[in-house]
Amino acid sequence: MYYTHVQPGKVQLSSAHCTAEIWPLQGALLNSWRVTLNGQSHALIEGYDDANDFARHAETKGFRSCKLSPYVCRLRQARYQYRQQPYHIGKYMLGDSAIHGLLYDVPFDVILQEANDHLAMVVLRHEYAGTDAGFPFPYRITVTYTLSQQNRLTLTTEVTNLHHEPIPMADGWHPYFQLDAPVDELQLWFASDTTLQFDEGLLPTGVLEADHRFTQSHPLQGVQLDNCFLLQDTLDEPVCQLRNPASGLTLSIFAHDHYPYLQVYTPPHRRSIAIENLSAAPDAFNNRMGLIELEPGEQIRFSASYEASVRQ
Numbered sequence: 001m002y003y004t005h006v007q008p009g010k011v012q013l014s015s016a017h018c019t020a021e022i023w024p025l026q027g028a029l030l031n032s033w034r035v036t037l038n039g040q041s042h043a044l045i046e047g048y049d050d051a052n053d054f055a056r057h058a059e060t061k062g063f064r065s066c067k068l069s070p071y072v073c074r075l076r077q078a079r080y081q082y083r084q085q086p087y088h089i090g091k092y093m094l095g096d097s098a099i100h101g102l103l104y105d106v107p108f109d110v111i112l113q114e115a116n117d118h119l120a121m122v123v124l125r126h127e128y129a130g131t132d133a134g135f136p137f138p139y140r141i142t143v144t145y146t147l148s149q150q151n152r153l154t155l156t157t158e159v160t161n162l163h164h165e166p167i168p169m170a171d172g173w174h175p176y177f178q179l180d181a182p183v184d185e186l187q188l189w190f191a192s193d194t195t196l197q198f199d200e201g202l203l204p205t206g207v208l209e210a211d212h213r214f215t216q217s218h219p220l221q222g223v224q225l226d227n228c229f230l231l232q233d234t235l236d237e238p239v240c241q242l243r244n245p246a247s248g249l250t251l252s253i254f255a256h257d258h259y260p261y262l263q264v265y266t267p268p269h270r271r272s273i274a275i276e277n278l279s280a281a282p283d284a285f286n287n288r289m290g291l292i293e294l295e296p297g298e299q300i301r302f303s304a305s306y307e308a309s310v311r312q
Helices: 051-057
Strands: 003-007 010-014 018-023 029-037 040-043 066-068 074-076 079-082 085-088 097-099 109-115 119-128 139-148 152-161 167-169 172-174 187-190 194-198 204-210 226-230 240-243 249-257 261-265 273-278 292-294 299-310
Touching: 003 109, 003 119, 010 109, 010 119, 010 139, 018 139, 029 152, 029 299, 074 079, 079 167, 152 167, 152 292, 187 261, 240 273, 249 273, 292 299
Parallel strands: none
Antiparallel strands: 003 010, 010 018, 018 029, 029 040, 066 172, 074 097, 079 085, 109 119, 119 139, 139 152, 152 299, 167 292, 172 273, 187 240, 194 204, 194 226, 226 261, 240 249, 249 299, 261 273
16 A cells, blocks of 8 residues: 655655655655665665755755756856847856756645555646746646655656747756665666767767766776766666665666656765756757757656666
């Protein structure tokens, strides 16, 4: 049996062996995902201590678990042109780039909750009114978390253009995963042999480069990553696996709808690793790599799933 429990500022989805905690008021972020396997409990997400910790440190702690919308990763000098008009984003800057979108800290409303013998789910919604002069295009974003069999957690995002003209759009998520050990003791595999060449500002140059390091499970000892990879097409198979070889604890990531890019980042503390499903490349509003243009009233769906298991 699955359960949904709503309390002030938090929503819990749970089963006998799995619990996910979502914070609607902090950008609909997933702050905790805990799974019990073979009698042992594992905390798979590096989150925040409490809402005050998020309010004070969301940016300096690396946007852990934040939703990325309407652009992902970096936007060069916070500027772009769309339909012959220049725009300048006014939100958070890191160096010379605006970073990680406009909605990572906005409140979402709980629209629906449901639990039965097969799943628990919650639907969250925010209507962006075009308040940033650099993105004056209203749109609706609906985020659904679903907990189901095999400890599967699915994150589905639907975006609807509420503007009277087409709008540019990209979508992503910025979770930090941990598997009971430092990153240097883990192994990583994903379905890509192609990386996007970055310049010194960690922005794509437009050149694709061969990178075969992770086509087989690769130790992360001493590996530094802040890279974007182009995923190969897969059907109903994981596109990425993070594994603790000592325990067999394995995280499998599935990219279902409109997530052809994978951004991977190893933070300096190396307690966790950010593995980000993205619909577009960094700076897509300028380089148009994966950029989506939504017509008035058009809706698009993005979806990815995550499973935890023990594999010897």
